[in-house]
Amino acid sequence: MDYIRxxxxxxxxxxxxxxxxxxxxxxxxSAQSKKGCLYNNNRTxxxxxxxxxxxxxxxxxxxxxxxxxxxxxxxxGASLVAQAGIAKGFQKLRDPNAFGLRWINTNLDELDxxxxxxxxxxxxxxxxxxxxxxxxxxxxxxxxPSLIGDDIDAVIEDLQKxxxxxxxxxxxxxxxxxxQATAYDAVYHGIxxxxxxVEKYEDPDPVIPDELEELKEKYRISRTVNVLxxxxxxxxxxxxxxxxxQSLDLNVRILPCYAHPDDFADSYEAALNVSICATHDxxxxxxxxxxxxxxxxxxxxxxxxxxxxxxxxxxxxxxRIEERAQKLIASEVGALEAVLTPYREFLTGKTALLGxxxxxxxxxxxxxxxxxxQILGLRGFHFDRYGEALLDQLLEDVPASERxxxxxxxxxxxxxANLLARLKPDVFVGHPGxxxxxxxxxxxxxxxxxxxxxxxxxxxxxEVARRLTRILKNTSYSRNIVKHARLPYRKDWYDQxxxxxxxxxxxxxxxxx
Amino acid sequence: xxxxxERPRYVCALGGAVGTLKVxxxxxxxxxxxxxxxxxxxxxxxxxxxxxxxxxxxxxxxSSTNASEREIxxxxxxxxxxxxxxxxxxxxxxxxxxxxxCMVEMIGDDIKNSIKKFDGGDVPVIGAxxxxxxxxxxxxxxxxxKTLFRDFxxxxxxxxxxxxxxxxxxxxxxxxxxxxxxxxxxxxTKLGYRVNTFFGDGETLDNLRHSAAATLNIVVSDTFGVxxxxxxxxxxxxxxxxxxxxxxxxxxxxxxxxxxxxLGIANAFVDKVIExxxxxxxxxxxxxxxxxxxxxxxxxxxxxxxxxxxxxLARFLADDLGWLPxxxxxxxxxxxxxxxxxxxxxxxxxxxxxxxxxxxxDASNIGxxxxxxxxxxxxxxxxxxxxxxxxxGSAIERDxxxxxxxxxxxxxxxxSNRVVLDRGxxxxxxxxxxxxxILSTLVGSR
Ligand code: SF4
Numbered sequence: 001m002d003y004i005r006x007x008x009x010x011x012x013x014x015x016x017x018x019x020x021x022x023x024x025x026x027x028x029x030s031a032q033s034k035k036g037c038l039y040n041n042n043r044t045x046x047x048x049x050x051x052x053x054x055x056x057x058x059x060x061x062x063x064x065x066x067x068x069x070x071x072x073x074x075x076x077g078a079s080l081v082a083q084a085g086i087a088k089g090f091q092k093l094r095d096p097n098a099f100g101l102r103w104i105n106t107n108l109d110e111l112d113x114x115x116x117x118x119x120x121x122x123x124x125x126x127x128x129x130x131x132x133x134x135x136x137x138x139x140x141x142x143x144x145p146s147l148i149g150d151d152i153d154a155v156i157e158d159l160q161k162x163x164x165x166x167x168x169x170x171x172x173x174x175x176x177x178x179x180q181a182t183a184y185d186a187v188y189h190g191i192x193x194x195x196x197x198v199e200k201y202e203d204p205d206p207v208i209p210d211e212l213e214e215l216k217e218k219y220r221i222s223r224t225v226n227v228l229x230x231x232x233x234x235x236x237x238x239x240x241x242x243x244x245x246q247s248l249d250l251n252v253r254i255l256p257c258y259a260h261p262d263d264f265a266d267s268y269e270a271a272l273n274v275s276i277c278a279t280h281d282x283x284x285x286x287x288x289x290x291x292x293x294x295x296x297x298x299x300x301x302x303x304x305x306x307x308x309x310x311x312x313x314x315x316x317x318x319x320r321i322e323e324r325a326q327k328l329i330a331s332e333v334g335a336l337e338a339v340l341t342p343y344r345e346f347l348t349g350k351t352a353l354l355g356x357x358x359x360x361x362x363x364x365x366x367x368x369x370x371x372x373x374q375i376l377g378l379r380g381f382h383f384d385r386y387g388e389a390l391l392d393q394l395l396e397d398v399p400a401s402e403r404x405x406x407x408x409x410x411x412x413x414x415x416x417a418n419l420l421a422r423l424k425p426d427v428f429v430g431h432p433g434x435x436x437x438x439x440x441x442x443x444x445x446x447x448x449x450x451x452x453x454x455x456x457x458x459x460x461x462x463e464v465a466r467r468l469t470r471i472l473k474n475t476s477y478s479r480n481i482v483k484h485a486r487l488p489y490r491k492d493w494y495d496q497x498x499x500x501x502x503x504x505x506x507x508x509x510x511x512x513x
Numbered sequence: 514x515x516x517x518x519e520r521p522r523y524v525c526a527l528g529g530a531v532g533t534l535k536v537x538x539x540x541x542x543x544x545x546x547x548x549x550x551x552x553x554x555x556x557x558x559x560x561x562x563x564x565x566x567x568x569x570x571x572x573x574x575x576s577s578t579n580a581s582e583r584e585i586x587x588x589x590x591x592x593x594x595x596x597x598x599x600x601x602x603x604x605x606x607x608x609x610x611x612x613x614x615c616m617v618e619m620i621g622d623d624i625k626n627s628i629k630k631f632d633g634g635d636v637p638v639i640g641a642x643x644x645x646x647x648x649x650x651x652x653x654x655x656x657x658x659k660t661l662f663r664d665f666x667x668x669x670x671x672x673x674x675x676x677x678x679x680x681x682x683x684x685x686x687x688x689x690x691x692x693x694x695x696x697x698x699x700x701x702t703k704l705g706y707r708v709n710t711f712f713g714d715g716e717t718l719d720n721l722r723h724s725a726a727a728t729l730n731i732v733v734s735d736t737f738g739v740x741x742x743x744x745x746x747x748x749x750x751x752x753x754x755x756x757x758x759x760x761x762x763x764x765x766x767x768x769x770x771x772x773x774x775x776l777g778i779a780n781a782f783v784d785k786v787i788e789x790x791x792x793x794x795x796x797x798x799x800x801x802x803x804x805x806x807x808x809x810x811x812x813x814x815x816x817x818x819x820x821x822x823x824x825x826l827a828r829f830l831a832d833d834l835g836w837l838p839x840x841x842x843x844x845x846x847x848x849x850x851x852x853x854x855x856x857x858x859x860x861x862x863x864x865x866x867x868x869x870x871x872x873x874x875d876a877s878n879i880g881x882x883x884x885x886x887x888x889x890x891x892x893x894x895x896x897x898x899x900x901x902x903x904x905x906g907s908a909i910e911r912d913x914x915x916x917x918x919x920x921x922x923x924x925x926x927x928x929s930n931r932v933v934l935d936r937g938x939x940x941x942x943x944x945x946x947x948x949x950x951i952l953s954t955l956v957g958s959r
Contacts, residue, residue: 045599051549073645075525085908
């Protein structure tokens with residue numbers, strides 16, 4: 001893969017042929033995906049979703065010692081307003097000196113729409129540098145400047161000469177794609193072009209080459225893996241994965257969330273890039289391979305026993321330490337199985353519907369199944385070849401899931417409401433942001449991820465089992481509100497095909513503007 | 514010319530429109546905007562507003578055309594027409610309100626062409642252009658109100674002499690809007706009036722529909738909702754007054770007197786209402802005598818927020834609680850003329866306190882103003898300083914409070930470290946809640 005000579009990355013509609021409008025059975029989805037006939041992205045009725053700018057911020061607002069400049073009218077990047085007062089706590093888990101969120105909005109107004117907004121961008125970057133002296137200034141491009149023709153790259157190139165911070169442009173204009181996950185490519189594109197492989201501010205003293213030191217360094221690199229974390233991971237998740245890899249004598253470097261901009265500079269000095277989730281990392285991993293020859297693994301996410309085992313073995317294979325990994329797995333799984341029994345007893349026979357990112361829901365479904373829960377359906381934000389591989393895996397691991405319903409769409413809680421009313425699961429496992437709706441239907445919710453809880457690795461399996469059991473022990477809250485809350489849909493919606501508003505007609509192949 | 518904003522504490526006009534419509538009863542906002550605009554503002558209208566929730570049909574459920582390259586290139590009016598038709602089919606509401614984002618306005622989509630097609634249908638469909646570049650949240654609020662007054666409120670020839678309308682308390686941007694509306698309504702009820710607040714408890718769309726029967730519109734703000742009041746007057750002939758948002762005895766007394774005189778209520782009656790309220794208020798306030806004096810709970814204070822809240826908070830702190838709110842930072846976008854009007858509310862304090870007033874949108878500067886006002890310690894032995902200090906502001910001020918080591922209470926938007934349901938700070942009863950919250954912050958960290 002080699003897009004990084006371009007100023008902007010391609011959108012996922014084109015790069016991965018990703019689909020975000022489908023309804024049917026798991027079996028049908030798998031078959032259609034293989035035939036390559038999944039390219040529906042439109043609905044004749046749709047509900048709001050986020051854009052790639054919003055999602056880009058989920059990663060970028062964790063980067064340490066940097067300032068974000070959102071080049072847009074005053075509202076883009078609004079999620080920062082919600083996080084302003086609370087982000088610091090999460091940053092502090094990784095860096096005791098964290099300072100909370102720092103961002104500037106260029107506040108494009110009616111005049112700028114006519115005259116261009118480059119001057120405001122210039123003044124914002126200069127202010128960010130002067131006021132904070134950060135290591136990096138991250139400039140997010142949005143719809144309006146893109147349409148009026150602001151050349152943010154030219155502004156940045158010019159200012160870089162006067163500014164000590166590294167200026168990183170991120171091209172994440174919302175209207176360019178409906179696949180929100182294009183955000184990850186936009187972010188990594190900026191990081192790859194402007195942070196990876198650039199010089200660090202290191203001690204300029206000439207070092208006399210020391211052969212032994214060099215050898216040691218080489219060895220260290222040959223045992224170093226980059227774990228590519230995601231913003232939906234908690235610190236506990238990270239700690240669990242680091243612990244597992246360290247017990248295989250591997251050095252772990254965690255990127256990109258909560259990293260310092262300088263951490264990227266020599267990030268190619270690694271033996272392996274370890275993805276947590278292909279939806280997040282394929283663009284970065286592929287480019288690191290093309291440009292720096294760093295191999296990667298990307299097949300699965302370490303959620304549930306089966307997938308954690310697979311994840312560890314994939315890594316071990318690269319270092320030819322499979323036997324050690326097998327031993328580690330045997331001891332971990334043995335200890336875990338012993339404590340799972342009471343939770344399995346409680347959870348067996350319960351039913352669930354899951355919603356969220358394709359990678360996360362497919363693996364979480366396997367985890368729930370291993371605890372005795374029956375999967376009635378899945379809702380994925382989008383679907384592409386990485387989902388296809390995991391879906392096939394799920395169909396193999398859990399043959400009963402063939403008939404489970406699968407619905408692809410970002411958000412679209414009207415489809416979710418219809419499915420929940422039909423399937424009446426005991427629990428809805430959902431992506432934060434859309435869970436209140438399920439609660440209002442009287443269905444208890446287990447959040448698909450959370451920044452203060454553990455989900456990954458072996459400890460994650462135990463934690464999920466334990467919390468799921470806790471949540472189902474008292475479901476009074478959802479039972480109470482269902483009597484008094486109501487969803488906005490007309491009654492007859494629940495008798496209709498949940499997928500009636502998926503536009504079968506037009507394929508949106510994401511034209512390049 | 515406007516400038517960039519460092520850590521803005523508001524979203525755009527589109528966000529203001531979504532926020533305002535989200536809490537208007539049985540109203541279904543329909544967004545015609547680029548793919549992400551709806552989701553972009555959702556968190557700001559929920560988590561940053563004391564965890565308000567998604568509402569009846571907003572958050573992820575917000576109807577939105579999700580315009581992307583196809584619409585940007587070929588125009589999105591057909592897609593909008595389709596979306597309106599299907600929204601009516603699927604979503605149960607009594608008013609459908611189309612709003613726009615920047616992109617569709619810039620490519621020249623005219624929402625009127627789509628809205629026209631629903632004229633004479635079973636349900637009203639109206640709309641307004643609310644693209645983010647028109648301004649911030651307050652602008653969206655203003656545009657929505659104007660459109661409702663023009664296109665939804667019915668003409669009335671017969672007036673109801675005992676009915677008034679009330680706005681200017683901006684939903685969501687004032688996180689305590691619901692409680693505040695109830696509290697102010699309660700004061701006006703004591704003056705003998707029925708009150709439409711449009712957004713508050715017990716309101717229905719019919720109250721809004723028939724609101725032109727009111728005898729007076731009361732805008733509880735010198736800045737927000739004033740233009741809308743002018744439109745109301747033009748279209749429906751109902752006069753308005755604009756009065757500062759009241760918190761505590763001093764603010765509420767002047768509020769009641771001004772409203773009383775505008776409504777032509779006998780002074781003696783207003784006096785009686787005020788007296789009764791004061792009796793209640795001070796019966797609690799005086800209980801604090803012991804703790805206030807024993808622990809010396811008087812503080813220097815900085816107040817940060819919008820022009821509605823800051824004047825009310827500063828007046829309450831100075832004239833009711835006997836504190837020293839010597840620095841006030843107003844973070845709104847205001848014209849010079851509006852700044853002059855706002856400035857007037859910070860004068861004539863009974864306590865003689867004259868707060869230093871600055872207009873600045875940038876969060877980082879607040880620390881500089883504090884240092885400028887109280888000086889910066891260089892470790893000298895004798896130093897005046899911002900001590901003992903207190904900051905009343907938003908969640909953004911948590912950082913500066915922590916840095917300076919002073920207690921802080923989050924009362925202005927964004928509020929992400931508190932859950933807010935029906936709490937309000939307006940009037941007499943609200944000021945008691947505020948006193949509880951402020952003093953609990955102090956005694957809670959003993
Ligand atoms: S879709 Fe465009 S205008 Fe809307 S929030 Fe995203 S970047 Fe901003």
